[in-house]
Amino acid sequence: MNDFVKVFAPASVANLACGFDILGLAIEHPGDEIIARKSNHSGLRISKITGDNGLLPLDIEKNTAGYAAKQLMITHGCQNVGVELEIHKKMPFGSGLGSSAASAAGAVFAISELLSLEISKREMLASAVLGEQRADGAYHADNVAPALLGGIVLIRDNTTLDIIELPVPEQLYVSVAHPEIEILTKEARNILSSVVLLNQHVKQNGNLGAFVAGLYKNDYELISRSMNDHIIEPQRKKLIPWFDDLKSTLIKTECLGTSISGSGPSIFALSKGAAKAEKVHQIMESFFQNLVIEHQVYTSKINCKGAHRI
Amino acid sequence: MNDFVKVFAPASVANLACGFDILGLAIEHPGDEIIARKSNHSGLRISKITGDNGLLPLDIEKNTAGYAAKQLMITHGCQNVGVELEIHKKMPFGSGLGSSAASAAGAVFAISELLSLEISKREMLASAVLGEQRADGAYHADNVAPALLGGIVLIRDNTTLDIIELPVPEQLYVSVAHPEIEILTKEARNILSSVVLLNQHVKQNGNLGAFVAGLYKNDYELISRSMNDHIIEPQRKKLIPWFDDLKSTLIKTECLGTSISGSGPSIFALSKGAAKAEKVHQIMESFFQNLVIEHQVYTSKINCKGAHRI
Numbered sequence: 001m002n003d004f005v006k007v008f009a010p011a012s013v014a015n016l017a018c019g020f021d022i023l024g025l026a027i028e029h030p031g032d033e034i035i036a037r038k039s040n041h042s043g044l045r046i047s048k049i050t051g052d053n054g055l056l057p058l059d060i061e062k063n064t065a066g067y068a069a070k071q072l073m074i075t076h077g078c079q080n081v082g083v084e085l086e087i088h089k090k091m092p093f094g095s096g097l098g099s100s101a102a103s104a105a106g107a108v109f110a111i112s113e114l115l116s117l118e119i120s121k122r123e124m125l126a127s128a129v130l131g132e133q134r135a136d137g138a139y140h141a142d143n144v145a146p147a148l149l150g151g152i153v154l155i156r157d158n159t160t161l162d163i164i165e166l167p168v169p170e171q172l173y174v175s176v177a178h179p180e181i182e183i184l185t186k187e188a189r190n191i192l193s194s195v196v197l198l199n200q201h202v203k204q205n206g207n208l209g210a211f212v213a214g215l216y217k218n219d220y221e222l223i224s225r226s227m228n229d230h231i232i233e234p235q236r237k238k239l240i241p242w243f244d245d246l247k248s249t250l251i252k253t254e255c256l257g258t259s260i261s262g263s264g265p266s267i268f269a270l271s272k273g274a275a276k277a278e279k280v281h282q283i284m285e286s287f288f289q290n291l292v293i294e295h296q297v298y299t300s301k302i303n304c305k306g307a308h309r310i
Numbered sequence: 311m312n313d314f315v316k317v318f319a320p321a322s323v324a325n326l327a328c329g330f331d332i333l334g335l336a337i338e339h340p341g342d343e344i345i346a347r348k349s350n351h352s353g354l355r356i357s358k359i360t361g362d363n364g365l366l367p368l369d370i371e372k373n374t375a376g377y378a379a380k381q382l383m384i385t386h387g388c389q390n391v392g393v394e395l396e397i398h399k400k401m402p403f404g405s406g407l408g409s410s411a412a413s414a415a416g417a418v419f420a421i422s423e424l425l426s427l428e429i430s431k432r433e434m435l436a437s438a439v440l441g442e443q444r445a446d447g448a449y450h451a452d453n454v455a456p457a458l459l460g461g462i463v464l465i466r467d468n469t470t471l472d473i474i475e476l477p478v479p480e481q482l483y484v485s486v487a488h489p490e491i492e493i494l495t496k497e498a499r500n501i502l503s504s505v506v507l508l509n510q511h512v513k514q515n516g517n518l519g520a521f522v523a524g525l526y527k528n529d530y531e532l533i534s535r536s537m538n539d540h541i542i543e544p545q546r547k548k549l550i551p552w553f554d555d556l557k558s559t560l561i562k563t564e565c566l567g568t569s570i571s572g573s574g575p576s577i578f579a580l581s582k583g584a585a586k587a588e589k590v591h592q593i594m595e596s597f598f599q600n601l602v603i604e605h606q607v608y609t610s611k612i613n614c615k616g617a618h619r620i
Contacts, residue, residue, distance in 0.1 A: 019515065019519065020511075020512060020515070021512045022512060022515055022516045022519065023519075154516070154519045154520060154523060155516060156516045156517060156519070156520035156532075156535065156536060157513070157516055157517075157535075158512075158516075162516075162520070162535060164519075164520055164523045164527075164532070166523065192508060193508065194507060194508050194509075195505040195506065195507055195508060196505065196506045196507075196508055196511045197504060197505055197506075198502060198503065198504050198505060198506055198541075199504075201330075201506045201511050201514070201541070202330060202331045202332060202468075203467070204511070204515065205329065205330070205332055205514065205515055205518050206332045206464070206465060206466045206467055206468075206472075207466060207467075208515050208518060208519050209329065209332065209333075209464045209466070209474075209518050209519060209521075209522045210464060210466035210472070210474055211519075212519045212522045212523055212526075213464060213474045213476065213522055213526070216522075216523070216526040217474075222466075222474070225466065225467075225472060226466060231508075231511070
């Protein structure tokens with residue numbers, strides 16, 4: 001058994017244009033750090049939170065990471081072991097980067113390591129999803145699964161957490177631009193119509209299937225042709241006034257595709273190769289500089305490790 | 311150049327539960343036979359149709375196979391070459407087995423062989439889809455593409471005919487039961503709501519992505535879990551009074567999944583291995599015998615050849 005573990009859990013990009021609520025991938029940075037250590041008190045408590053501007057609750061029942069950790073401990077019958085959790089937020093909230101998912105994924109992984117539970121990451125997933133549900137009200141794994149497992153993940157069914165780890169093409173890069181404008185996930189969800197036109201459903205289904213095939217075939221052109229969102233993007237972009245401008249600028253860079261990251265306001269783009277990804281990165285930087293909007297841009301390969309000890 | 315070619319083009323199963331309008335596969339039999347031969351008259355004419363009970367028009371403009379053949383000849387600048395087409399229908403109309411698609415696929419392949427056009431099957435596809443459009447009014451390739459190319463086909467986009475040939479697992483079998491009750495494709499299409507609930511869209515998208523992944527992974531369990539249709543089947547089964555009975559009986563056989571073939575009334579099931587497929591076959595047979603409904607049942611591996619010379 002360990003007395004102390006420190007874990008990094010990455011940010012993630014959900015939806016990926018054609019897979020609303022069912023596709024997500026992990027990026028190299030940013031990410032949250034979770035420290036778990038043994039204590040002499042019985043049960044779990046959160047001893048410290050940094051980087052949250054005082055916004056996150058220390059109450060286990062209300063805290064994403066705390067609730068996820070507690071669920072895992074209950075599942076494995078060790079809810080009375082004394083554990084202290086430190087949560088170091090190193091990415092923004094309400095950014096569309098899966099901030100709460102990273103904390104939940106990091107927390108369950110830290111607990112499993114601290115208590116030497118010897119379970120697979122898939123066995124931790126349900127607890128982490130329950131934790132995330134505290135933050136946005138919905139039980140879905142499109143951020144939690146990539147934050148925990150790494151890679152590109154397809155969720156066949158969010159109810160049963162039937163998860164498929166998709167192949168990651170070697171030269172695939174992801175860039176994400178985060179403008180410092182907060183959009184609450186719940187609001188971005190509430191803006192969505194509860195119905196979809198049948199012909200739009202068919203188009204989106206075709207794109208999703210082709211995107212999955214493109215990953216297996218290592219076919220970047222096919223991945224690119226598939227990255228269209230006929231359903232969600234047209235609705236959510238209304239919350240992001242400069243979206244169309246940035247998108248049309250990015251498309252000219254020969255990136256594979258671009259859309260809203262999760263519920264926004266972050267925008268992501270996939271590229272083939274480091275050179276094109278670097279170009280996308282520069283354009284994202286200068287776009288927000290010109291608008292005089294505080295921002296961060298992150299570019300990396302897909303993070304295939306997910307949550308891991310540091 | 312040839313003076314005479316005879317072509318077989320297979321029946322096909324469209325939709326495959328989770329891929330409305332975008333998935334289809336070819337079966338070994340039944341199928342149509344198309345004969346094309348040189349003639350001294352200028353241009354294309356249909357000289358003979360059998361097996362249609364006098365229902366199909368000899369007029370090129372109105373005949374699926376004739377129109378498809380003519381489009382291909384125009385595309386390749388040989389519309390004045392003298393060609394006679396014989397169409398031997400060897401499968402039922404309005405069955406959900408892609409009868410018109412088989413005729414269209416067979417016709418374009420026969421023309422390309424007769425005139426030694428030396429083009430790929432993909433280059434014939436648009437003409438065949440235009441032919442099929444004569445029969446059901448819609449421009450879509452979920453029957454034509456498998457009838458022509460063979461295998462299991464995903465259509466990313468019906469407008470541009472962006473087609474992906476998916477892997478065919480070695481032990482995959484398909485059984486199709488055709489009860490002799492006609493449902494017109496247009497009617498089965500008109501019954502469908504033009505909208506889909508967003509949460510149903512997400513479910514169907516998850517299943518479609520997982521079905522595609524299952525084929526690449528050769529994962530029969532995943533294929534099986536993905537074969538759910540939350541959107542189309544519940545609407546179309548109203549036209550097929552005994553559907554629920556047959557489905558619940560088939561599910562007990564350990565088939566991978568079952569649903570309506572195309573727009574019905576045929577029902578298909580996928581199975582892993584010959585023994586289970588044979589069991590499905592027998593159950594389909596006895597089900598319709600008990601109902602005293604005239605029927606045919608076909609069981610085979612996936613037909614990976616598509617349209618070919620015989």
